[in-house]
Amino acid sequence: MNTMNSSITSEASPQDEATVPVPESKPTDTVIEEGKTVGKPYSDDAKFKLRDVEVFYGESRAIKKISLDIARNEVIAFIGPSGCGKSTFLRCLNRMNDSIDICRVKGSLQLDDQDIYDSKRDVVELRARVGMVFQKPNPFPKSIYDNVAYGPRIHGLANRKSDLDEIVENSLRKAGLWEEVKDRLDATATGMSGGQQQRLCIARAIAVSPEVVLMDEPCSALDPIATAKVEELIAELSESYTIVIVTHSMQQAARVSHRTAYFHLGHLVEVNETNKVFTSPEHELTESYITGRFG
Amino acid sequence: MTDQPSQAELVRQSLKRRYRKERRFRAYGILAIAIALSALVILFADIIGKGYTGFMKTSITMEVNLDGEMMYLDDPTDKRQLKMADFVEPLVQALIREIPGATEEDRDEIRGLINPYASVTLRDALKENPDWLNTTRTMTFLSHTDVDVYVKHAGDAGYSIKLDEQQKAWVDELLERGVIETSFNDVFFSGGDSRDPSKAGILGAIVGSLLTMFVTLILSFPIGVAAAIYLEEFAPQNKFTDFIEVNINNLAAVPSIIFGLLGLAVFINLFGMPRSVPVVGGLVLTLMTLPTIIISSRAAIKSVPPSIREAAEGIGASKMQVVLHHVLPLAMPGMLTGSIIGMAQALGETAPLLLIGMVAFIVDVPDGFFDSATVLPVQVFLWAGSPELAFIERASAAIMVLLAFLISMNALAIWMRKRLERRW
16 A cells, blocks of 8 residues: 555656666566556547546545546446545546545546536536446336436427327336336335346436446346346447446456456556456556455 | 354354344444334323323212392393302202202202302303293303312322212212213313312413514514525624524523523513513513524524535625525425424423413413413422412323323424425
8 A cells, every 4th residue: 555655656657767677576666657558459430538537635645646537439348446536446437436525526527528627617517428327226206207306307309298208118127127126116126126227227328329438337236037137238328328347357357348447546547448457457456456466 | 263263253253243243232222212112102191091080070960940039130231240240059949959858958069069150150151141030040150179089080099088988978879870970071171270179271271372482583584594594695704604503503502490580570561561471581582582583593604505505696695695595495394494493492381481471370362462471381390389289280281281282383383394495
């Protein structure tokens, strides 16, 4: 922990004059240079353009100068050991950190070339474009219908009941839940199984037709069968949405994502095509993590 | 080492000790509950034992000859005549006829058996039914309080019986013949306070309490909930809000009589509001209840899971929408419970109301928020301090009514919590 704040590793930046070579025996000895990411962090068709992002919780720095592009209609997975800042970073993308008083975000974060953290930016409009699915299924204690209809209602997306019905049906269909719940739309959502609840939350998120869906460990509270269903769903949704998924399961990252980003103690260590990250990681820390030496 | 007990033996010994300790601890707990429960049982037994007779009245049923000549009355619709007429004489004559062996010479003693307000009852009956004049009617009147006390507490050393031997004999005789009988005390629930214990009722106090509680509720609930929402959801976290928070908690611990003094100084002296009225009482009790409601509402808001908040924010609900659509409905059961408990506290509050004059002797049932009134606990206070022993059972009966209100309010709080939480 203590060695990580002060920079530098020979591997990450062999050209840097100031680096001090460190023994490569144990991964924790490896020091990461701030703001250096190996692999392909940038994209020509960027939905999100994130440059030198830093996040502070009070005095402590949770995210250290991360630069990354998230491409249009890609599925990008954030992996890394617990406490590496991947969830914190994810929550910057729709400003969910705003409600935490001591949290400050620095750097440039752009969605379609518009600054996310601009003081004139309306956070409500941002969240309508960047939806979110959380770690624990968190349906409202209301009916299934009302859960899905809530977003369209508050954003005024449907003027007539029939329009709203259509949105609800489409969203539930996309979430693969329609056949299961079409006869009990008035039942309370909290009575459903965990997997159904999570798919309902996905349906709720896509009901407002967002451009991006952020998923914060969406399967960590689900059993393998429910997980498989959600993963299938992510694959389908990737055709029309940009999806950013944080996961603890490397298999999941390998299965669903196009690109994978490896986070380590607040640094973005490596970003690359998923198969490349898992077959031939460039960074030593990534390799240690995916081969299970720590994490 | 060989004569040392084995490890299993050591564990067994320590286990024994542990179990003994556990049993002792459980016994302490049971003892504590037993003490608390027995105190409660003694309290209830005492109040009910003293007070159940308060729910009974003693009345005399007799045939009254409504002779116009005897009453100096020939037109019951004439107000002036009604005022001047003698309504005592027919009652005395009727009772003399009921008691064998009683003569005109015993009229003072016989009059002492009839309630002083009986003549008013007779007058009102005649006013209502003028055609009853010069007929004979079977009518029921309250007995004198001394008779009431004698009938209820003849063998009780705690009560002094004011009837003489002759009167006691008559009452015994009349009781046997069913002329005097005890029945449910409807007077107690249908009238205001009175100097005569038999005539005293708590309706005035109940209505006063309801009016006061209404003012308290419509002021303290919205203000308390709004303050809690602001402090919990919108207020910035800084020294100033910390200061407010500490002071709200302090207010909850301020003795209630201080609020009474405040009410006296501000509402009555400064704003010139009238004394003894439910509005001022309600305002004072609002001040007293607010901290309770704010604290419990904040706790209820805090207990709303953050995941729900996040879910709503994640879809793009604004702060206001998150609060109104999600936090408030989920926190409502807790808020209502806290408010009802605060209201129950206010209902039982006496001290602050003494200071704003709600302790006055008020006979009439109040008919508005600006009409002089008293409240249940103050009525208990008034009667308990009364020199007449017959008021003691009324005080106990009033306590029972007050307790019934409090218990039903708490039951309502529990029911509401259960009921509203089911949606969760």
